[in-house]
Amino acid sequence: MAGSFSLRIVTPERTVFTGDTESLRAPGSEGSFGVLARHAPMVAALGVGSVEFQSGGDNRSMATSGGFVEVSSEGTTILAETAEFGDEINVERAQASRDRALERLQAAETDRARAQASLSRAINRLSVGAS
Known part of the structure; x- marks a missing residue:
């Protein structure tokens, strides 16, 4: 044990x-x-x-x-x-965060490291929130 x-x-x-x-x-x-x-x-x-x-x-x-x-x-x-x-995560808010981060990554003048970190956090929250 x-x-x-x-x-x-x-x-x-x-x-x-x-x-x-x-x-x-x-x-x-x-x-x-x-x-x-x-x-x-x-x-x-x-x-x-x-x-x-x-x-x-x-x-x-x-x-x-x-x-x-x-x-x-x-x-x-x-x-x-x-x-x-997972039950504390607002999935709609996490999806909106993911979408904003993806938009920022597409922009020419963006802080890519910050946008990538935001995207990673949003994807993680969605993964745990969906389980």
């Missing part, structure tokens, strides 16, 4: 989740990584993507966009710029 560990997911606005989890998968800035109970201590940059974890036998996922993950002997903390469970 792998066991469980404490997980806290917080944003600047609120505490999104606090509880025990059996496993965690997060989108690191250098690629996806997993955490199980008794994981070695670490700090990693969080990228845009879906954080997935098991809690009480249920699989949960949320859209996140940047931040940090800290794993310690006391548990795991995710400090995210944004974090939304």
Whole structure:
């Protein structure tokens, strides 16, 4: 049995989740990584993507966009710029964000990096919101 560990997911606005989890998968800035109970201590940059974890036998996922993950002997903390469970995502608003980002990418005078980041966030929110 792998066991469980404490997980806290917080944003600047609120505490999104606090509880025990059996496993965690997060989108690191250098690629996806997993955490199980008794994981070695670490700090990693969080990228845009879906954080997935098991809690009480249920699989949960949320859209996140940047931040940090800290794993310690006391548990795991995710400090995210944004974090939304699928049922919290306004799909119409996410679609509008995606469409605006695509339009900005087509414009000649645009900050392509910012437009691409906006597009990535919108696609991630749509992916999690649709599940």
